[in-house]
Structure formats: C-alpha cells, structure tokens
Amino acid sequence: MNQFQYVRVTTPKAAVAAVTKENNSLFLAGGTNLIDLMKRNVMSPEKLVDINKLPLNTIEKTATGLRIGALAKNTAVAEHELVRKSFPLLSMALNAGASPQLRNMATVGGNMMQRTRCGYFYDTAMPCNKREPGSGCGAIGGYNRMHAIFGTESSDRSSKCIAVHPSDMCIALVALDATVLVSGSKGERRIPFIDFHRLPGDAPEKDNTLQKGELIMAVDLPNNPFADHSHYLKVRDRASYAFALVSVGAALNLKGNTIQEARLAMGGVSHKPWRLTEVEQFLRGKPATEATFRQAADVAMKGAKGYGENDFKLTMAPNTLIDALKTAAKNA
Amino acid sequence: MPDPKLMKNDEKSPAINRVDGRLKVTGGAKYFAEFEIPGTTYCVLVTSTIARGSIASMETKKAEGAPGVLAVFTNLNLPKIPGLNTPEGNNAKKPSGGETYQMLTDKKILFAGQPIAMVIADTLERAQYAATLVKTTYSKQPHQTDLEKHKAKGVMPQGERNADYKRGNPDTYKTAPVVLEASYTLPIEVHNPMELHGILVNWTADDQVMIYAKTQGVQMTQKAVAKAFKLDEKNVHVHTEFMGGGFGMGLKTWPQEIAVVAAAKKLRKPVKLVVSRDQMFTMVGHRPYTTQTISMGADKAGKLVGIVHEATAETASYEDFTESTVGMTKFIYDCPNVSTTYRIVPLDRGVPIWMRGPGEATGAFALESAMDEMAAKLNLDPIEFRLRNYAETDPEKNRPFSSKHLKEAYQLGADKIGWSKRKNEPGALRDGEWLIGYGMSSGTFNASRGQASAKVILNQDGSLVIQSAVTDIGPGTGTAMVSIAHDVLGIPVGRIKFEMGDTTLPKAPTQGGSTITSTVGSAVYDTCTALKTSLAALAIAQGNSPFMGSKAEDLVFEDGMIQLKGDRKKKLPVGDVLKANNLPTLDRALDSKGGPEQETYSMYSFSVHFAEVRVNPVTGVVRVSNAVSVADSGRIVSPKTAASQMIGGVTGGIGMALTEEAVLDHRFGRLVNNNLADYHVPVSADVPHIDTIFIDKPDPYINPMGAKGMGEIALIGFAAAVANAVYNATGQRIRDLPITPDKVIKRVA
Amino acid sequence: MTNQDNNEEQAENSGSSRRGFLKQSAALGAFAMTPPSAMKAVDTGLHEKIATAFEQMPLQVEINGTLQRLKIEPRVTLLDLLREQLNLTGTKKGCDLGQCGACTVHVDGQRVNACLTLAMTTEGCKVTTIEGLAPAGPDGPLHPMQEAFIKHDGFQCGxxxxxxIMSAVACIREGHADNPDEIREYMSGNxxxxxAYSNIVDAIMDVKKGGQKV
Known part of the structure; x- marks a missing residue:
C-alpha cells in the first residue's frame, strides 16, 4: 500500500472540501472494500479522508418513510426494528451479504460505493477496462461465470465491461424506490437510487453518478405496503459468505391473491443493481400464481445475453425470480 | 512381531482433551511468524505476471530508494547458494518437462506467480509498498497451462509405483454383459491452510542459523538448508511447534524459503517472509488438475469382470510430481482383470504437491463414482454391489490384509445415516421443492510404520516428558502421544508433557501420509515400555520394596502408581521409585521401526462415507444435510482428536465435492480466483452435523498400539459419496467437480 | 508532536500525515501540528529518520484494557499493529483481505476484521483481542467460550x-446463537x-445453553 495522507474530519462540509480539492483523494468509511483494493494495488489514493466520526449514522422515521444515515453500519440497519418491520427486504438483503464482521464495519454509503469483484479488475497483470480504461475486458472470452447478462451493450468495444455490482443491500434499495441524499461543494442533491449506479456504457471506470467530492449523506426509503410479502433470494456457490451468482429482491402488495403492486430487482446480473420495472408493470393486477410468475420471468429476461460461462444465468435468473416471487407471495 | 496385547486392548483409550488446547484458545501458541526477534526485517516477494519466457529487464532503483528498504534481490544479485544445482541438489533427476528451477538464479520464467524479486525493508508496510515499485519487462514465450489441450503429451513418470499395472486381461470388460465407460475431472484444488506460508530466519553466527518455518518436518527443512548452504546439520536449528495447517503444502522446502535464508545471511539481519494469500495459490503447490477414465464391466449377477483406470494429471515443466491416483483400483475390489495407467503432463505451472488424501482422493472420486454408476446400471443397491465384489484378501499383492473391517463399516454407516430411507430409483425423495438423495463411497489409504526415535524422561514428582522432533499440523499428535504414554505407564495425562517440533529433539519423520501415530506413536510406545521395564526392576529391587519377590509382570501401572496385581494396597508412586534409588530423573531413548510383518500383510486403513444431500432443482443449489463417516483405522489412540480429524476430512470432502476449484485463464496462464472470497473453502453454513464412527479394533500386526492412520481416509471417497447422492436425488451424474449450482441447473432445470 | 497538540485541532480536522501533505495547503486546519522547520526539511530532502517521524501519526487506543499511546503510519492496519508492533500475535493473519475471519477482534464490542481496519480509525476505541478475552488475563481462568472450545475440540491446527472464539463470543452477545443453523450462518465469516465447524457449533450451543455470562 502506498503511503497516503490521512485526515480525520468531523463535519460533512470539511469532508467534502477535503476530497473536492485534491485529485486523488477518497472518503474512508468502513474500508471493507477500499482497504482491500489499496492492498491489491488496484486503487492508490494519495489522501484518505476518514469520515467515520461524522454524525451520519442515525436511522429515523421521517414524514414519508425512513431515513438511514450513510454511516449507519450494515448490521445496525439490518437489525433495526423499523427496518425489520417495515422494510424486511432490506434486512434480508443485508443479512445475505458478506459476513457478520464485515457487516459490522461496512456502512450504507460504503456498501453503495463497493466496486465489482471481477477477478480481472483485481489482478493488475490482466486487462480490465474498469481499472485501466482501454486495456480491454479480460472477462469477455475469459472467466465470466460471475458476470453480467444485462446492460452490457457498449458503443465502443474497447470500453466493454461485463462486471457486476456485488451488493445485496443495493438490490433491496433499488427495488424499494430509495433516494440518495448527497452533499457536494455546490450543496445537496437527491439522486433516485435507480440512477445512482450506472451501466458501463463507454466509461466502465465510473461505477456511479456521483460528482467529484460528493458525499453520500443518507438514503431515504418511502413508506411502502410490501412488508408482508417480501423475499430476498440469493443463489451462491457457498451457503454463506459468497457473492451472488444471481439474487432477487421481490416485494409484493397483495389484495387477496391479486397483485396490487410489485417491486423487483436482481443482483449478480448487471453492472448496476438491476431493477425490473417492466416486470413490475406486468404483474400489476395479475393473480399471484406460478403461471403469472413464469410469464413475468419471460418479461424479465428480455434482452439478456450470456458470455459463455455465465450462460447458466439465463436459466438461473428466471428460476430464481419465480422462486422469490412464490416465496414473497406466501410470506405474511 | 509386536504384541498388541501389551496394550489394554479390551479398553478404549480415554477421550482426553487436546493437550495444547489452552495455548490454542488463548492465542499463546506461537506460529512461525510470531517469534519476536529484535531487528527483524520484512521480505515481500515480487512475482512474475507471465507464465513462460524470461525477464528482459527489471527496474529496482525506485524500490531500493524507497523509505526503509534494505535490499532488493533479483537473479542478478542474490548471493550464490553454494549447495544448489549440485548433483545432490534438488534437481538431481531431470524432469519430464526438461526445465530446472531455483528461485532467483536465472532469468527464466516457468510459471505465473514465480518469485522474481525479494524486497526487504525495516517494516512490513514499507516492504509491501516498495515491492510495487519493482518494474519488470519480459520476453514472452507461448505457455501451456491447459491440461485438456495437452493431454497427448502425457508421459509415464519414472518409478515403479507409477508404472502401468495389469492383472488378467484388461480388455475383458468390453465383452461383459454390463459395461460402463465414464470420464471424471478434478480441478485444481489449493491446500489453503489458514496460516500463510513463510519463514523467519536468523543467522546467529556465520555458520549457524535459527529458523522458524512453516514445515511439516523440521528435520526435512534442516536437511534442505544444511545442504543448500553446506552447513553442518547441527548448525541449522529449525523450530515449528505449531503449524497453522498444512494439508501437504509443507511437505517440502520451497525455493523461496532457501532464498530468504540466503538473503538473511547477506544482510546479517533476521528476515521474515509471510507470503500473501494469492501467493499461496501459486508457489506452495496444489492438488493437480486430473482427468480420469474408468472402464468397467460386470456380469448380470453384479460381479466385476474388469476395470481399466486411466489417469492424466498436470505437473510442472521443471519437476515431476506424482501421486497414487490409480492405486486403490488395484486392490479395493475383487476383480480378476484390472489395468491402470498414470500419465503426467508438464505444464507452465508451479509444481503440485500432495494435498490431503492426495492422489487416492482423486482416484477414489472416479472409481467410487463409477461403482455407483455400475450399481445403478445393474439396479443394485450400491452397498450390495460392493459386497458382491468384496476383497477378502489383497488381489494386487496376493496376500492377506493385516486387518479389514470394511463390511462392518458399511453396516454401521448405513444404519446411522438411515440408508433404508434411500430409494434406488433416483429422484424419488422430495421435501417440498428440494430433492433428497443418499450416496456412499469407500476410501482406503496405505497404513505403515516408519522409523522414529523418542525420548522419555520421568521426574521424581511423577511427571513425564516425551520428546520427538515431529511437528503437529493439526491432527493432535501431541495428544495422541500423551495418550499412548498414559496407556503404557498409567501416568495421568495432566502430568505428561510432549515436547515437539524442534530439530534438537529425537528424530521423527515428516508429518504426512497418515503415518505419524503409527510411527512416532510406536517409538513413544517402545520407549515408554523400556522405561516401564526399568521402573519395574528398580521398584522390585529397592530397599523396603512393597513388591519384594514379585515379578515385573505382576505389577500394574495406574494413576501414577505402581501396584501389585493381586494386592492393590501394595503400591508406590512412580516418582518415589526414583527417590528411593537416588535418581533425579530416569530416561530412556530408543529408535523404533516396523518389522517384516509389513512384507507379509497388506496394511490399509479403510473408510466408508455416507452423505445425504438436498438439491434445489430450481436454483441448482446442493447442500449436504447429513454426513456419516466410518473409519476402520485400527485402534483409536485418541478418540477426541481422531473424531475431529474425521469431521475435518468430511468438511474437506464437501469442499472437493461442491465448492473448490482454482480457475486458470489459459490466455494468460494466470489464476482468476486466487483468494478466499472466490476460491470457496466451505464455511460453517456448508457443513451439517457430522457423525463419526470408529470400528476401533486393533490391527494385530502394524504396531504395538494396533493403530492405523486416518488423516487421509477421512477425506478419501467423500466427494464421490456426495456426487452419488446428487445422482440419487436428481438422476443426473455430474462427473466434473465441483458440483456448483450452474452445473446442476444445466442438467436438472 | 503530542496527542494534546492533535486534540486541539479536533474541531475540523483531527489528524493528517505525509510529507506530501506537509507541503500542501493549510486550508484544512490541521496545519498547526506541523512545525515550519519540518516543512523545510520536507522540501530540502529529509533525513530518513525525520521523514519517518512525519509519516507517523499519533494514535491513542485502548487494547485489552491498556491505553496505548502510539505513533504509526496511517497505512498500518489494526492487524499488523497488533502482530508486528505490539506482539499481540493471538490475532491471526489468514488472508489480509477480509475473506477469512482469522483476524477477528472486538472494537467497541463489535466483532470486526482487523485486517481491513486502518489502525488510525480506532482512535479512542476499545479493542479486545483473544489475549484480553479472559477477564483474569492469559494465565487465569479461561473464558467460558475458551473452555467450551477445549471441551468440544473446536479446533485442530489452532x-x-x-x-x-472472538466471533463466537460476539455471536452469543448479538443474540444469534439460538440454534445450530443460526450459529452456522453467523459463524460463516470465520x-x-x-x-472443525461441527465441533465449534457444539461449543457455542453449549455455552449458550449454559447461560454463563459471555
């Protein structure tokens, strides 16, 4: 790890100022991915601005829902009574991620800022457009078992990237219509969660739409009617402590057996948490039956594309979606 | 011939707690990297990014000038190691791949991840950073890392053990009423002990060095270093009391260890190397990628007519690695026509090394899967099929087994797992969405007794010290040795101390191949018996002896006392015998080895594994929901640690069956999942409650305890049990491990 | 440079490091900790020892009940601080990347991976390692979880x-040890x-059922 400048700040304003001013400076929160990346020489910031002392870890009810401070630890969110009761999908997704130790360290903001776990991104001896734009995508034609099946179209082949976003938490947040509150040198702004992460397009080095120096302050969740019918289903190579091959966050509002409203997102399939808006529309007003869910899966898989080793996801993803919907429909 | 009656065979050994337990649960146990030597410097290795070629240039100036850096060693400036590349050096035999390799001696690159520079600095952080400043350019050559593509280049390795084997007419299977031909693939697996590999070296004089190593044999490391640096062996002091797992990766002295010894000599400072986890995947061996074909014929009655077992495995271009992948097929079943072939293919990869269960585990996966496939073709219960081909005597060597209780093991295991619930028809059992299946497999591994020395010292306070250079990579060697001494001398286990893992102690073999309890245990047994004989003589002869006129065989050693068999009130504390005879201590040291019985009998440990699996046909997920392993490994010397070894083998077997695979990108010759997040060692959630059962009957011939080994059989065969259970659950046969959700979903969904 | 100097700057920025930074702006407010003489030394090519001094930062952290006043490079992880500088080698390095749990310690009562924790971020925290788990110290009576690991043989190489053990204690304290399956899930970070998993689960169940204070 390179020697870096370490600054501890106690106000968001100072944090934003410290990062905005310098080219290669980053916020340090839980560090569970950043320190890892620095150890592997994938990222070498010259300055780390430690934001852990900022007062941004509260979880509180708001007029329209719930506000979760960016520095709330993953464990604290997952176990918070309000989250468990009113946003169980988020609790389930968080508990499906990483390990208890990592969840004790990782923050909500940091979880959103996680970078891909693609092996080519981490091995500086191999090509990776995300790590080194223009160097090529090692995963295309290589080991792409973990990789994306959605949203990989790119205008320029040399900038191609089929990496996936690794977060579980973000699948729940994108499904539940969260908004991200960020603060920058020009003040605060709100970003719909669905627009926070981006597809690789022609700039796979950019994971999200944050501007230089912008600090995630909080995530807002609107109240929802899905608490009784939520399910997060994660398929992985190990029973625990493994990234998703495919995961599905499903939330339903049922009236009798009729779907009033649905919220759906998939993980392990795209460069960003993959919200299934079209499927949600399809499900509205339909009976919560396996037949409906199978049709929904067909809608969900439109445009999916395998890269060889990840072709199995073309089967696993719809299967997992159907299974998650079935379980969500049963929950109460 | 040893007389097992010497042991109290009618009784089971007590289930004593691990003797080093307190040190291990308090953090007090010191592993190699944890010895504090003032002035220790830190070594970080820079490795090759390409898989074959040579170094064109290396820029080390920036690293050398970085804060705290003491030296950067490359092939250009590492001091010559006097004993390397000599006729008696490590590369005495020319390998099949034709290359030679010693670290930092030339420009050649023979595998990706090969160490090409050592950066040494005053702190770990500075060494790590400076290592990133070394810049290398290469002259690349095309590399070969894909065994599947280069199978045709397989060669028969040297050595009798690796020769083609033939019994009867191997082609007979082809005309049998029921024929099976199937190919099986085992990927690269990596030992990945939790402790990282490395070495801590401190030259205490120009010709004297103290080494803390991660080695499965301190005397092996001692010999290697003494040879490399042309030192007197007694001037090379190696200490490894605790080793954080080995599983085989510590069975040799690796080139980087020798290089660090050289660097420390040059710098005249203590140097510590702890490799990184990704380096654990490339420079300390692995289980080789192996493909196998089993061809098998049987008659309608379920009697095997012929088996042909062919295996091809990777090795390095610079070293031939071989293991006994096809060995089990020669003797485990009674079959008149058997042939085996074993080939190795030199690739541009680091050399493999034996990994727990080694080749036998690889071979058992293929053979025991094939047995299950054949049983299915015959519509026979897999246990019944095995019983119809049970080998009462060793068909390979035409001689009796020293002991074999496999039939009993089948029965005990079947009862425990609830085998009667199993349906021979696949896919018949379901729990909601989940399919349920049962599978079983046998395992076997050579049992032997080698040569070792031990010393025992009795003190006046009745405490006993046992000494042996043997290391303990985890199975509980110290606990077993204390248990044996306790059995012989009746001294309470809490009063016995086992000193180990140091070259100043009596000679012991390297820990591996399930031989230590048999070999070192026998030495401890013999030594304690000699001490007992002396004690008895002294006790009878001493003034005012309560045993006046008795014979040695009339004395009983129990609870730290010597007692008269017929009149237990007549007794003496063992320490009092020393006091009465004016002896501060009484010690015995012996060299001990097996006798001719090893040539008269075939000695093997056996195991039977049972797995219950749940398969989700929608997601492809497989879970082992119940596991039973039965070991026929002779008398169990230390039941508690033995049971742990068994559950450990099952856990390793779950990894082999379901999760573990190191993946190469052959375009680069590099591994793409060289870390513990992407290479999936099973976690707690993958492992169910495991039942272990011991036959616990002494082998009458192998050694005085009657104990056969069990470290390997704990794993050998388990993966086949899981694969067979997956078949039973789904009707799908997955022949390439690991059985990950993607493979299941492709077949089942 | 003492810790007191540092504390005075707590309001906005409570620490900073590195030669590069010394040359940079005073805008962040951490400047008072940097004497002008040092600035000059940086510019004119610093003697190594002085450089070292200024690459190090003060850290106060309580480890196993003892307040440690340290000076460390900010890139030093809690794990390497424990093992290489404080000789607290009970905490192990298995992967150094948060992928194995061998380095699990408690920071302010929470189990974390010491390998991904920059030591600087533990300023003012209470750290407990395996050496500090048993209340009476390493030679006194063992913690119930340590006893249970011995009793159930919850380890091999150790x-x-x-x-x-640090994770197991936390698992019970967090309330995630109600049944074997829950324990398996919440111990999967190690x-x-x-x-030895199956024995570890037995050990934790035993302690949980025993109801002793952990």
Whole structure:
C-alpha cells in the first residue's frame, strides 16, 4: 500500500472540501472494500479522508418513510426494528451479504460505493477496462461465470465491461424506490437510487453518478405496503459468505391473491443493481400464481445475453425470480 | 512381531482433551511468524505476471530508494547458494518437462506467480509498498497451462509405483454383459491452510542459523538448508511447534524459503517472509488438475469382470510430481482383470504437491463414482454391489490384509445415516421443492510404520516428558502421544508433557501420509515400555520394596502408581521409585521401526462415507444435510482428536465435492480466483452435523498400539459419496467437480 | 508532536500525515501540528529518520484494557499493529483481505476484521483481542467460550481459533446463537480449513445453553 495522507474530519462540509480539492483523494468509511483494493494495488489514493466520526449514522422515521444515515453500519440497519418491520427486504438483503464482521464495519454509503469483484479488475497483470480504461475486458472470452447478462451493450468495444455490482443491500434499495441524499461543494442533491449506479456504457471506470467530492449523506426509503410479502433470494456457490451468482429482491402488495403492486430487482446480473420495472408493470393486477410468475420471468429476461460461462444465468435468473416471487407471495 | 496385547486392548483409550488446547484458545501458541526477534526485517516477494519466457529487464532503483528498504534481490544479485544445482541438489533427476528451477538464479520464467524479486525493508508496510515499485519487462514465450489441450503429451513418470499395472486381461470388460465407460475431472484444488506460508530466519553466527518455518518436518527443512548452504546439520536449528495447517503444502522446502535464508545471511539481519494469500495459490503447490477414465464391466449377477483406470494429471515443466491416483483400483475390489495407467503432463505451472488424501482422493472420486454408476446400471443397491465384489484378501499383492473391517463399516454407516430411507430409483425423495438423495463411497489409504526415535524422561514428582522432533499440523499428535504414554505407564495425562517440533529433539519423520501415530506413536510406545521395564526392576529391587519377590509382570501401572496385581494396597508412586534409588530423573531413548510383518500383510486403513444431500432443482443449489463417516483405522489412540480429524476430512470432502476449484485463464496462464472470497473453502453454513464412527479394533500386526492412520481416509471417497447422492436425488451424474449450482441447473432445470 | 497538540485541532480536522501533505495547503486546519522547520526539511530532502517521524501519526487506543499511546503510519492496519508492533500475535493473519475471519477482534464490542481496519480509525476505541478475552488475563481462568472450545475440540491446527472464539463470543452477545443453523450462518465469516465447524457449533450451543455470562 502506498503511503497516503490521512485526515480525520468531523463535519460533512470539511469532508467534502477535503476530497473536492485534491485529485486523488477518497472518503474512508468502513474500508471493507477500499482497504482491500489499496492492498491489491488496484486503487492508490494519495489522501484518505476518514469520515467515520461524522454524525451520519442515525436511522429515523421521517414524514414519508425512513431515513438511514450513510454511516449507519450494515448490521445496525439490518437489525433495526423499523427496518425489520417495515422494510424486511432490506434486512434480508443485508443479512445475505458478506459476513457478520464485515457487516459490522461496512456502512450504507460504503456498501453503495463497493466496486465489482471481477477477478480481472483485481489482478493488475490482466486487462480490465474498469481499472485501466482501454486495456480491454479480460472477462469477455475469459472467466465470466460471475458476470453480467444485462446492460452490457457498449458503443465502443474497447470500453466493454461485463462486471457486476456485488451488493445485496443495493438490490433491496433499488427495488424499494430509495433516494440518495448527497452533499457536494455546490450543496445537496437527491439522486433516485435507480440512477445512482450506472451501466458501463463507454466509461466502465465510473461505477456511479456521483460528482467529484460528493458525499453520500443518507438514503431515504418511502413508506411502502410490501412488508408482508417480501423475499430476498440469493443463489451462491457457498451457503454463506459468497457473492451472488444471481439474487432477487421481490416485494409484493397483495389484495387477496391479486397483485396490487410489485417491486423487483436482481443482483449478480448487471453492472448496476438491476431493477425490473417492466416486470413490475406486468404483474400489476395479475393473480399471484406460478403461471403469472413464469410469464413475468419471460418479461424479465428480455434482452439478456450470456458470455459463455455465465450462460447458466439465463436459466438461473428466471428460476430464481419465480422462486422469490412464490416465496414473497406466501410470506405474511 | 509386536504384541498388541501389551496394550489394554479390551479398553478404549480415554477421550482426553487436546493437550495444547489452552495455548490454542488463548492465542499463546506461537506460529512461525510470531517469534519476536529484535531487528527483524520484512521480505515481500515480487512475482512474475507471465507464465513462460524470461525477464528482459527489471527496474529496482525506485524500490531500493524507497523509505526503509534494505535490499532488493533479483537473479542478478542474490548471493550464490553454494549447495544448489549440485548433483545432490534438488534437481538431481531431470524432469519430464526438461526445465530446472531455483528461485532467483536465472532469468527464466516457468510459471505465473514465480518469485522474481525479494524486497526487504525495516517494516512490513514499507516492504509491501516498495515491492510495487519493482518494474519488470519480459520476453514472452507461448505457455501451456491447459491440461485438456495437452493431454497427448502425457508421459509415464519414472518409478515403479507409477508404472502401468495389469492383472488378467484388461480388455475383458468390453465383452461383459454390463459395461460402463465414464470420464471424471478434478480441478485444481489449493491446500489453503489458514496460516500463510513463510519463514523467519536468523543467522546467529556465520555458520549457524535459527529458523522458524512453516514445515511439516523440521528435520526435512534442516536437511534442505544444511545442504543448500553446506552447513553442518547441527548448525541449522529449525523450530515449528505449531503449524497453522498444512494439508501437504509443507511437505517440502520451497525455493523461496532457501532464498530468504540466503538473503538473511547477506544482510546479517533476521528476515521474515509471510507470503500473501494469492501467493499461496501459486508457489506452495496444489492438488493437480486430473482427468480420469474408468472402464468397467460386470456380469448380470453384479460381479466385476474388469476395470481399466486411466489417469492424466498436470505437473510442472521443471519437476515431476506424482501421486497414487490409480492405486486403490488395484486392490479395493475383487476383480480378476484390472489395468491402470498414470500419465503426467508438464505444464507452465508451479509444481503440485500432495494435498490431503492426495492422489487416492482423486482416484477414489472416479472409481467410487463409477461403482455407483455400475450399481445403478445393474439396479443394485450400491452397498450390495460392493459386497458382491468384496476383497477378502489383497488381489494386487496376493496376500492377506493385516486387518479389514470394511463390511462392518458399511453396516454401521448405513444404519446411522438411515440408508433404508434411500430409494434406488433416483429422484424419488422430495421435501417440498428440494430433492433428497443418499450416496456412499469407500476410501482406503496405505497404513505403515516408519522409523522414529523418542525420548522419555520421568521426574521424581511423577511427571513425564516425551520428546520427538515431529511437528503437529493439526491432527493432535501431541495428544495422541500423551495418550499412548498414559496407556503404557498409567501416568495421568495432566502430568505428561510432549515436547515437539524442534530439530534438537529425537528424530521423527515428516508429518504426512497418515503415518505419524503409527510411527512416532510406536517409538513413544517402545520407549515408554523400556522405561516401564526399568521402573519395574528398580521398584522390585529397592530397599523396603512393597513388591519384594514379585515379578515385573505382576505389577500394574495406574494413576501414577505402581501396584501389585493381586494386592492393590501394595503400591508406590512412580516418582518415589526414583527417590528411593537416588535418581533425579530416569530416561530412556530408543529408535523404533516396523518389522517384516509389513512384507507379509497388506496394511490399509479403510473408510466408508455416507452423505445425504438436498438439491434445489430450481436454483441448482446442493447442500449436504447429513454426513456419516466410518473409519476402520485400527485402534483409536485418541478418540477426541481422531473424531475431529474425521469431521475435518468430511468438511474437506464437501469442499472437493461442491465448492473448490482454482480457475486458470489459459490466455494468460494466470489464476482468476486466487483468494478466499472466490476460491470457496466451505464455511460453517456448508457443513451439517457430522457423525463419526470408529470400528476401533486393533490391527494385530502394524504396531504395538494396533493403530492405523486416518488423516487421509477421512477425506478419501467423500466427494464421490456426495456426487452419488446428487445422482440419487436428481438422476443426473455430474462427473466434473465441483458440483456448483450452474452445473446442476444445466442438467436438472 | 503530542496527542494534546492533535486534540486541539479536533474541531475540523483531527489528524493528517505525509510529507506530501506537509507541503500542501493549510486550508484544512490541521496545519498547526506541523512545525515550519519540518516543512523545510520536507522540501530540502529529509533525513530518513525525520521523514519517518512525519509519516507517523499519533494514535491513542485502548487494547485489552491498556491505553496505548502510539505513533504509526496511517497505512498500518489494526492487524499488523497488533502482530508486528505490539506482539499481540493471538490475532491471526489468514488472508489480509477480509475473506477469512482469522483476524477477528472486538472494537467497541463489535466483532470486526482487523485486517481491513486502518489502525488510525480506532482512535479512542476499545479493542479486545483473544489475549484480553479472559477477564483474569492469559494465565487465569479461561473464558467460558475458551473452555467450551477445549471441551468440544473446536479446533485442530489452532490458527483460526482466536478469530473463531472472538466471533463466537460476539455471536452469543448479538443474540444469534439460538440454534445450530443460526450459529452456522453467523459463524460463516470465520473459515476453518481443518474443518472443525461441527465441533465449534457444539461449543457455542453449549455455552449458550449454559447461560454463563459471555
């Protein structure tokens, strides 16, 4: 790890100022991915601005829902009574991620800022457009078992990237219509969660739409009617402590057996948490039956594309979606 | 011939707690990297990014000038190691791949991840950073890392053990009423002990060095270093009391260890190397990628007519690695026509090394899967099929087994797992969405007794010290040795101390191949018996002896006392015998080895594994929901640690069956999942409650305890049990491990 | 440079490091900690020892009940601080990347991976390692979880054991040890290559059922 400048700040304003001013400076929160990346020489910031002392870890009810401070630890969110009761999908997704130790360290903001776990991104001896734009995508034609099946179209082949976003938490947040509150040198702004992460397009080095120096302050969740019918289903190579091959966050509002409203997102399939808006529309007003869910899966898989080793996801993803919907429909 | 009656065979050994337990649960146990030597410097290795070629240039100036850096060693400036590349050096035999390799001696690159520079600095952080400043350019050559593509280049390795084997007419299977031909693939697996590999070296004089190593044999490391640096062996002091797992990766002295010894000599400072986890995947061996074909014929009655077992495995271009992948097929079943072939293919990869269960585990996966496939073709219960081909005597060597209780093991295991619930028809059992299946497999591994020395010292306070250079990579060697001494001398286990893992102690073999309890245990047994004989003589002869006129065989050693068999009130504390005879201590040291019985009998440990699996046909997920392993490994010397070894083998077997695979990108010759997040060692959630059962009957011939080994059989065969259970659950046969959700979903969904 | 100097700057920025930074702006307010003479030394090519001094930062952290006043490079992880500087080698390095749990310690009562924790971020925290788990110290009576690991043989080589035990204690304190399946899930952040899981689960269940204070 390179020697870096370490600054501890106690106000968001100072944090934003410290990062905005310098080219290669980053916020340090839980560090569970950043320190890892620095150890592997994938990222070498010259300055780390430690934001852990900022007062941004509260979880509180708001007029329209719930506000979760960016520095709330993953464990604290997952176990918070309000989250468990009113946003169980988020609790389930968080508990499906990483390990208890990592969840004790990782923050909500940091979880959103996680970078891909693609092996080519981490091995500086191999090509990776995300790590080194223009160097090529090692995963295309290589080991792409973990990789994306959605949203990989790119205008320029040399900038191609089929990496996936690794977060579980973000699948729940994108499904539940969260908004991200960020603060920058020009003040605060709100970003719909669905627009926070981006597809690789022609700039796979950019994971999200944050501007230089912008600090995630909080995530807002609107109240929802899905608490009784939520399910997060994660398929992985190990029973625990493994990234998703495919995961599905499903939330339903049922009236009798009729779907009033649905919220759906998939993980392990795209460069960003993959919200299934079209499927949600399809499900509205339909009976919560396996037949409906199978049709929904067909809608969900439109445009999916395998890269060889990840072709199995073309089967696993719809299967997992159907299974998650079935379980969500049963929950109460 | 040893007389097992010497042991109290009618009784089971007590289930004593691990003797080093307190040190291990308090953090007090010191592993190699944890010895504090003032002035220790830190070594970080820079490795090759390409898989074959040579170094064109290396820029080390920036690293050398970085804060705290003491030296950067490359092939250009590492001091010559006097004993390397000599006729008696490590590369005495020319390998099949034709290359030679010693670290930092030339420009050649023979595998990706090969160490090409050592950066040494005053702190770990500075060494790590400076290592990133070394810049290398290469002259690349095309590399070969894909065994599947280069199978045709397989060669028969040297050595009798690796020769083609033939019994009867191997082609007979082809005309049998029921024929099976199937190919099986085992990927690269990596030992990945939790402790990282490395070495801590401190030259205490120009010709004297103290080494803390991660080695499965301190005397092996001692010999290697003494040879490399042309030192007197007694001037090379190696200490490894605790080793954080080995599983085989510590069975040799690796080139980087020798290089660090050289660097420390040059710098005249203590140097510590702890490799990184990704380096654990490339420079300390692995289980080789192996493909196998089993061809098998049987008659309608379920009697095997012929088996042909062919295996091809990777090795390095610079070293031939071989293991006994096809060995089990020669003797485990009674079959008149058997042939085996074993080939190795030199690739541009680091050399493999034996990994727990080694080749036998690889071979058992293929053979025991094939047995299950054949049983299915015959519509026979897999246990019944095995019983119809049970080998009462060793068909390979035409001689009796020293002991074999496999039939009993089948029965005990079947009862425990609830085998009667199993349906021979696949896919018949379901729990909601989940399919349920049962599978079983046998395992076997050579049992032997080698040569070792031990010393025992009795003190006046009745405490006993046992000494042996043997290391303990985890199975509980110290606990077993204390248990044996306790059995012989009746001294309470809490009063016995086992000193180990140091070259100043009596000679012991390297820990591996399930031989230590048999070999070192026998030495401890013999030594304690000699001490007992002396004690008895002294006790009878001493003034005012309560045993006046008795014979040695009339004395009983129990609870730290010597007692008269017929009149237990007549007794003496063992320490009092020393006091009465004016002896501060009484010690015995012996060299001990097996006798001719090893040539008269075939000695093997056996195991039977049972797995219950749940398969989700929608997601492809497989879970082992119940596991039973039965070991026929002779008398169990230390039941508690033995049971742990068994559950450990099952856990390793779950990894082999379901999760573990190191993946190469052959375009680069590099591994793409060289870390513990992407290479999936099973976690707690993958492992169910495991039942272990011991036959616990002494082998009458192998050694005085009657104990056969069990470290390997704990794993050998388990993966086949899981694969067979997956078949039973789904009707799908997955022949390439690991059985990950993607493979299941492709077949089942 | 003392810790007191540092504390005075707590309001906005409570620490900073590195030669590069010394040359940079005073805008962040951490400037008072940097004497002008040092600035000059940086510019004119600093003697190594002085450079070292200024690459190090003060850290106060309570480890196993003892307040440590340290000076460290900011890139030093809690794990390397414990093992290489404080000789608290009970905490193990298994992967150094948060992928195995061997380095599990408690920071302010929470189990974390010391390998991904920059030591600087533990300023003012209470750290407990395996050496500090038993209240009476390493030679006194063992913590009930340590006893249970011995009783159930919850280890073999012993290398992952301190991390397993620290995690196991936390698992009970967090309320995640109600049944074997829950324990398996909440102990999955600690890899044991020897494969002692089944015994570890038994040990934790035993302590949980025993109801002793952990």
């Amino acid at each position: 290398y992952c054991t301190p991390g397993q 890899i044991c290559r020897c494969g």
